[in-house]
Amino acid sequence: MRGEFLPFAAPLLGDEEIQEVVHCLRSGWLTTGHKVKQFEREFGEFIGAKHALAVNSCTAALHLALEAVGVGPGDEVITTPMTFTATAAVIEHLGARPVFADVTAQTLNIDPEQIRRRLSPRTKAILPVHFAGQACDMDAIVDIARGAGVPVIEDAAHAIPTRYNGRMVGTLSDITCFSFYATKNVTTGEGGMVVTDRDDIMERMRLMHLHGMSKDAWKRYTQNGSWSYEILAPGFKYNLTDIAAAIGIHQLRKCQAFHRRRLTIADQYDAADKTATAAVQHARRTNDVALVARVDRRRERVGQRQHLGHRVDDDDVERTGAAGRGEQRHSLAPVERPGALEELGRFAQPRRECRIA
Ligand SMILES: Cc1ncc(COP(=O)(O)O)c(C=O)c1O
Numbered sequence: 001m002r003g004e005f006l007p008f009a010a011p012l013l014g015d016e017e018i019q020e021v022v023h024c025l026r027s028g029w030l031t032t033g034h035k036v037k038q039f040e041r042e043f044g045e046f047i048g049a050k051h052a053l054a055v056n057s058c059t060a061a062l063h064l065a066l067e068a069v070g071v072g073p074g075d076e077v078i079t080t081p082m083t084f085t086a087t088a089a090v091i092e093h094l095g096a097r098p099v100f101a102d103v104t105a106q107t108l109n110i111d112p113e114q115i116r117r118r119l120s121p122r123t124k125a126i127l128p129v130h131f132a133g134q135a136c137d138m139d140a141i142v143d144i145a146r147g148a149g150v151p152v153i154e155d156a157a158h159a160i161p162t163r164y165n166g167r168m169v170g171t172l173s174d175i176t177c178f179s180f181y182a183t184k185n186v187t188t189g190e191g192g193m194v195v196t197d198r199d200d201i202m203e204r205m206r207l208m209h210l211h212g213m214s215k216d217a218w219k220r221y222t223q224n225g226s227w228s229y230e231i232l233a234p235g236f237k238y239n240l241t242d243i244a245a246a247i248g249i250h251q252l253r254k255c256q257a258f259h260r261r262r263l264t265i266a267d268q269y270d271a272a273d274k275t276a277t278a279a280v281q282h283a284r285r286t287n288d289v290a291l292v293a294r295v296d297r298r299r300e301r302v303g304q305r306q307h308l309g310h311r312v313d314d315d316d317v318e319r320t321g322a323a324g325r326g327e328q329r330h331s332l333a334p335v336e337r338p339g340a341l342e343e344l345g346r347f348a349q350p351r352r353e354c355r356i357a
Pocket residue numbers: 056057058059060083084086087129155157158178179180181191192
């Protein structure tokens with residue numbers, strides 16, 4: 001066991017990021033401006049997507065994407081329970097219902113066949129998640145979506161840079177959402193990016209990401225800008241700052257090197273732990289954002305598990321640090337448990353009024 005605690009994900013920030021942030025602070029322009037525009041342009045080129053919109057989280061990106069394709073009250077969006085709560089929460093924010101399709105045991109990614117079974121006349125979109133950075137079976141998913149006449153929105157919070165059959169995630173379906181949260185492959189502290197090739201969808205997301213205003217600050221306050229603008233819709237406040245983009249510009253350039261380093265570390269864990277499961281090994285072949293340790297509860301002793309060579313129990317994971325490493329649990333439900341998906345159907349809690357005494 002390590003003497004020194006190993007954090008779950010420490011960001012790798014170099015002098016380039018620091019200098020760019022300092023430059024931004026000294027420039028006197030802190031909010032969305034030319035550094036955001038540069039980050040969007042370079043990100044779009046990196047992925048190979050026509051449009052990229054920088055936002056302040058992947059949650060915001062998902063919310064904008066669902067809104068742009070018209071998800072609203074009474075609709076259903078098919079997604080996976082093997083995800084972070086944000087994926088499902090944004091569906092609820094729009095008054096729609098997340099419908100959970102189970103994952104395949106081997107990859108822990110959403111099973112296309114389970115999606116097919118959950119299609120209904122109310123299905124408005126399909127929202128797969130590339131869990132731990134391994135690409136979903138996108139050909140099958142896009143095929144099902146096209147057949148049903150609904151769009152696919154990918155939650156690629158873990159998936160920079162992931163390739164699927166040689167193509168970058170971000171070029172595979174209608175809309176793709178990325179996260180730059182502090183623990184991600186590319187970070188801006190907090191932040192996200194949404195990419196699409198569709199002009200109409202980008203137009204709507206660009207409008208809604210900043211209050212529904214016809215012009216952003218860059219177009220209003222700069223020398224060649226004009227102060228006048230209109231409010232075209234009741235939008236959100238989801239824009240990224242230039243300070244965050246200053247970090248992102250350099251993180252993106254190092255992204256492939258970060259990825260290679262993760263693969264090397266993953267190989268070391270693999271060599272040290274011969275109990276790695278198929279899911280872990282599959283993740284390794286595609287993309288290692290996180291190492292996935294699967295627990296077979298039928299075989300383990302109650303409350304205990306073998307995790308990457310260390311015996312830990314669930315409380316230990318919550319305390320983290322028990323094995324000298326930061327770890328986290330990352331799913332809405334243990335899907336192997338019978339009835340878990342049905343319980344998730346009750347994800348929506350009745351709204352309670354906050355009374356002022
Ligand atoms: C699968 C998945 N989707 C969405 C999110 C939300 O990302 P953000 O924190 O950038 O909003 C996360 C964050 O961890 C995630 O893991």
